[in-house]
Amino acid sequence: MDPSTTLTALHEFCTERLGPELAHHFMKMARPGFDLVVAAPEEAAGDSRFGGMAMLEPGTPWPTCDGFPLSLLAVLDTDALPREWLGDLIPAGTGLLNFFFLDTGSEQCHEAAFEVAGKRPAFCTAPELAAVIAARSSHAVPAAPPARASVFAPVPWAASPGFAFPNQSFDLVLPDDLGPEAMEMRDTIMRGLYLEHDFPDWEQRPGALTAADIAFAWPVLSNSPPLPDGKELHQFQHLLQISGPYEWGLGADGGDMHWTIPTEALRTGDFSRAIPTPDYA
Template identity: 35%
Template sequence: MSWASFAEACARVRELCVEHLGEHVGTQFAALAKPGFGLRPVQPGRTAAGLGRWGGPALLNPGTPWPEHDGVPLSLFAVLDVDALGSWLGDERPPDGLLNIFFFDPDIRRGYVLEGAPLLDLDDPRCCRIIPADPARAIERAAPAPASFHAPEPFSAVPVVTLPSMQGVSYDPVLDTVDYGGETEDSLHYRSMPGWPASDRLGDPWLEFCEREQGLYKYEDVSFSPDQAFGWPILENSFPQLKKPYRHLITIGHHDLGDGGYVHFVLPLKAFRDGDYEQAVALVEGF
C-alpha cells in the first residue's frame, strides 16, 4: 500500500492500537509512530532511491580518509541518499544528504589474516562508522583490501509508518515508559516488565499489519527482510544501548553482507539531530 501522507498512515495505526490495547494505552502507542522506509531491490516499476544502494564503492568527499579499526579498513555496507527520500521523514530527517554506512567485515579472500588479528568485539563502537558526504562533491572510492567488497545493488525506498519493536522479551525499552493506567497482571514478569502485555496483545497484529498493508519485513520470495531506513527498528534481541532515547538510521541484512544476520545502526537522539555520527553504534542480530 502507498500512503498518501504520514497523517493518513498514523490514523490507521491508531485504529489498530486502540482495537488491541484500548483507548488509554492504544492512543499512547499510536503517538510513538515514526516515519521510515522499507528498502527493496529495484525491479521493474520501482525507482531507485537516488544514489542509495547496498554495497559498491563508497561516495566520499575528496580528502576523506577511509575508516579503519585497529588498522583494518572497514567495509562499506550501504550508501543512503537522504535527499532523495523527499519530505516523508519530516522532523525525523538527519541534517546530511548522503551517508556512507561502514562496518568491520574483513575478507580472508582479500588478504585478511586471522592469526594474530585482534579478537573481534562487535559491541565495540569502532566496528562501525557513518560518514556523511555532499552529493555534489562526493567521488567514488573502492574498498581497500582486506575490506570486503560487495557488488553495488540499488534499492528503492517505500514510505512506511513504524512502531517500537514488540517481539516478546526483546521489545524496545521505550514501551516501559507508557502509562498503562495501573493495569496489573498476575505474572511477576508482567509486573517487572510493563511492556510485555502490550507486546502480547499488539505484537502479532502489528507484524501482520506491516506485511499486509505496508509490505514491510517481507517481499517477493523473502520470508523476512529487516532492511529499513529510519523509523523504529525491529529487534530480535535486547540491547542496553537503547535504554536512552535514540534514533535508528538504517538496518541492513540484505543478501551476503557480512556472515549472516543483520545490523542496526543507531545514534543517541541529540547526536542524530546534530549530525554527530561519531556516536553511532551497530547492534548486531545473529552474526
C-alpha cells in the first residue's frame, strides 16, 4: 500500500481501540520508516546493507576520533527507498548514507579503541565516536578502510515501508493538555510497557514495522536514549537501528545501535550533526 492508504487503515485500526479523539492525537506520533530485512543481493534496496565497504565520494576523508579510524557498520541507500514514503524527511538525491562507529564490540576491534573510548565521560555515546556521511550515488565509490578499522562481511538489506510509534513512556510526545483520557494513557498504557501488551493484535496493525533493523521511524528502545542535555526526543529523528545478529555487537550483554539526528538537520541534509544513541540491553 502507499503511505496515504496505509495511514487511513492505521487510523481506523487505532480508532477502534482508542476512540476517535485519542486516536487522532495518537496518530500524530506515527512516523514513516522501513524494515530492513536480510535479503539476497538481487532483492536488496540498492546498496543498503550491514558491513562491507564504505561508499564515499572521492576526496572524502575517512572519519576518525583522536586519529583512530571509526569502522563502517552500515550503508543505507536512500535513493532506492520509495520516495513517496520519505516525503520531505530528507532532501531528494541524498544518496548513500554511511554509518560509522568506534568498534569496541567485535573480535576485530583494535585494543587501542578502548583507550580512545575510555577518554570520554560517557563511554560510546560521545558524538565524536560516530559519524554519518552522505555520498551522492552517481559519485560514490568503494573506499578502502585505513589500518585498525574493522571490516565486516556485507549483509544485504531489503526494505519494506510502514509506520512506527514510540514504544516506551519516555518516548511519548503527547502534549500535556489533551485531557484526562490522554493522561491516563500516558500513565497506564504507556507506563514502561510495549504497546502490544495492551493491544493483543498490535503487530497486525496496517503498516507495522517489526524487523530487528529499522531505518527512520521510531527506534525500539529498552532504555531512554542518551540525548544531549536539554534536548527532547521530539526534536530528533531516528536514522538507523542495528539489532540483528551480525559480526559486530554492542556491549558484552548485547544491545541495539542507533544513530539519531536533529530533525531540522535531517531535512537540510546536514548529517554532520548525527549522534550515536546506543541502547544497551
